[in-house]
Amino acid sequence: MSNMMDVATEDNLQYQFFPVSSGSVQFKVRAAHDAHIALTMHPQESDPMYEVFIGGWGNTKSVIRRNRTKPEKVEIDTPQILNAGEFRGFWIRWDSGIISAGREGEAIPFLSWNDPEPFPVAFVGVCTGWGASGTWKIEESPEFDTPDQLEYKFGPAVSGILEFEYRGPHNCHVCLTAAPAEVDPMYEFILGGWENTQSVIRHCRQKPEKVTVPTPGLMNPNEFKRFLIEWRCGRLAVRDGETGAVLMEWQDPSPFPVTHFGVRTGWGARGLWRIKHFPAAVPPSAPQAQALYATPPGYPGGVAVSPAGGAQWMNATGGQVPPGAVPGGQDSNGEPMFVARAQHEGATLPGKLVPSHGCAYVPWGGAENGKNEYQVLVGGSNQWIPTNGANVPPGAFQGGQTEDGEPLFVGRVHHEGSVTIGKVQQSHGVCYISYAGQELGFPDYEVLMP
Incomplete structure (x- = not known):
C-alpha cells in the first residue's frame, strides 16, 4: 500500500510511529549517524519490539536489538553507511520472524536475524539521537496493481477515512470489514462498474444494492482518479478526491467497527492503485x-x-x-x-x-x-x-x-x-x-x- 511521508527527527531518541500493512518499509534518510527504526505491535515503545540501528556508534556499525535489551541479536561493521549531506536509501523487511535490512538497490541484506518467537508488526517508528538529527522520506511500498480475478488485497484501516487513486478502465472495488478477509459484516463500494456506467454501495455482499448512482465515464485506464471513502458511526460516504463532492452515501442502522479495507478489480479490468491510510489527527474539542x-x-x-x-x-x-x-x-x-x-x-x-x-x-x-x-x-x-x-x-x-x-x-x-x-x-x-x-x-x- 503506497504512502510517502517526509519526517524530521531531532536529537532526542523519541520514535515517531506510523502504521504499516505490508511486511516491509522503504525509506531514505539523511543523517550523520544513528538512524534508528523500531518495529512494534502498537504506536509506542512497548515490548515486544525490534530495533534496527543503522550507522550507530559514530557511523561505524549497525545492529538488530529485541525488546531494548543487550546483547545485540546481530552486529556488523558499516563504516560511513550514513551521510549528513545526502539521502541514503534502505529497506527493512520482516517475514515469519526473519528481520532483515538492506541498502536501496541491493537484494542481499547487510543485517539479518531470525526471531524464534516472532510477533505481528503493525507499526514502524523512526528516530535519531546521540548527537544526530535526521530527515526521512518514508515509503511503505510502491504503487501496486490488482489482477482481473475479484480477489481482495487487505490492509489495516487505522482511521475513519481511506484516500486512494485508481487507474483502470472500470470496476474499482473497495470493501470495509472487521477482519482482513471477506467476512460479514462487510461494506462494498463498486466504482465504475457495469462497464464504467454506474456505482453502488453494497452491504454483506447482498442485493439489492443500498445505493445505485449513474457514473458514466468515472474511470479512465490512462489517468489516476482520486477518491475518498469515509465511515462515521455507520454513515458511509464516497467523495470525489479532487472536489470533495459526495458521489454516494448511505447510513447503516446497525454499524460495525471497521478494522480493515480491501481492494480489487474484476470483470475484465486490471487496476493500478495508490492508497493513503494513515490516521488523521482528531482535533480536541471543548464541549460544555x-x-x-x-x-x-x-x-x-x-x-x-x-x-x-x-x-x-x-x-x-x-x-x-x-x-x-x-x-x-x-x-x-x-x-x-x-x-x-x-x-x-x-x-x-x-x-x-x-x-x-x-x-x-x-x-x-x-x-x-x-x-x-x-x-x-x-x-x-x-x-x-x-x-x-x-x-x-x-x-x-x-x-x-x-x-x-x-x-x-x-x-x-x-x-x-x-x-x-x-x-x-x-x-x-x-x-x-x-x-x-x-x-x-x-x-x-x-x-x-x-
Whole structure:
C-alpha cells in the first residue's frame, strides 16, 4: 500500500510511529549517524519490539536489538553507511520472524536475524539521537496493481477515512470489514462498474444494492482518479478526491467497527492503485461540561452518586475527544480508547470511545451499538481494580444505569489483543463489552474506582 511521508527527527531518541500493512518499509534518510527504526505491535515503545540501528556508534556499525535489551541479536561493521549531506536509501523487511535490512538497490541484506518467537508488526517508528538529527522520506511500498480475478488485497484501516487513486478502465472495488478477509459484516463500494456506467454501495455482499448512482465515464485506464471513502458511526460516504463532492452515501442502522479495507478489480479490468491510510489527527474539542452523573439532555433519570476527584461527563459528538479525557484502554491496533457513556433504549450505558471510528460504542441487547452523540469522562481517576462475578468493590465508579434503574459500573476486559471498556452489571456477574459487532460478557474484569 503506497504512502510517502517526509519526517524530521531531532536529537532526542523519541520514535515517531506510523502504521504499516505490508511486511516491509522503504525509506531514505539523511543523517550523520544513528538512524534508528523500531518495529512494534502498537504506536509506542512497548515490548515486544525490534530495533534496527543503522550507522550507530559514530557511523561505524549497525545492529538488530529485541525488546531494548543487550546483547545485540546481530552486529556488523558499516563504516560511513550514513551521510549528513545526502539521502541514503534502505529497506527493512520482516517475514515469519526473519528481520532483515538492506541498502536501496541491493537484494542481499547487510543485517539479518531470525526471531524464534516472532510477533505481528503493525507499526514502524523512526528516530535519531546521540548527537544526530535526521530527515526521512518514508515509503511503505510502491504503487501496486490488482489482477482481473475479484480477489481482495487487505490492509489495516487505522482511521475513519481511506484516500486512494485508481487507474483502470472500470470496476474499482473497495470493501470495509472487521477482519482482513471477506467476512460479514462487510461494506462494498463498486466504482465504475457495469462497464464504467454506474456505482453502488453494497452491504454483506447482498442485493439489492443500498445505493445505485449513474457514473458514466468515472474511470479512465490512462489517468489516476482520486477518491475518498469515509465511515462515521455507520454513515458511509464516497467523495470525489479532487472536489470533495459526495458521489454516494448511505447510513447503516446497525454499524460495525471497521478494522480493515480491501481492494480489487474484476470483470475484465486490471487496476493500478495508490492508497493513503494513515490516521488523521482528531482535533480536541471543548464541549460544555456536565456535572458528574448529572442527567444530560435527553437522558432518562440520573445516577445518584456524588461527584469524586473533580471528574465530569462532557458532551461530545463524531469522535471528538475532550481535553483531559480518561484513557481506559486501547484497540487491537494500539489506538487509545476513552471512557464514555451514551443513551440507548432507555438506559445510560458505559462504553468506549474510539476516536478514529467517529463514535462511541455501548453494549446492549447482544450487539455493539455505535453512538454519534455521547459523553466522555474527563478529569477522573484511572485506577482499575481486578475482580470477578458480582464482586464489585465498594465505592466502584458508577457510570450509568439500566432501563430498569439498576446501577451500572465502568469496567474493562482484555480481549483479542485489546483492552476494551464496557459496563459491569452486578446482577449478571459479568462485564459486558462491545466488540466486532457483538456484546460479549466476561466474568473476570477490571472495574474503575473513583
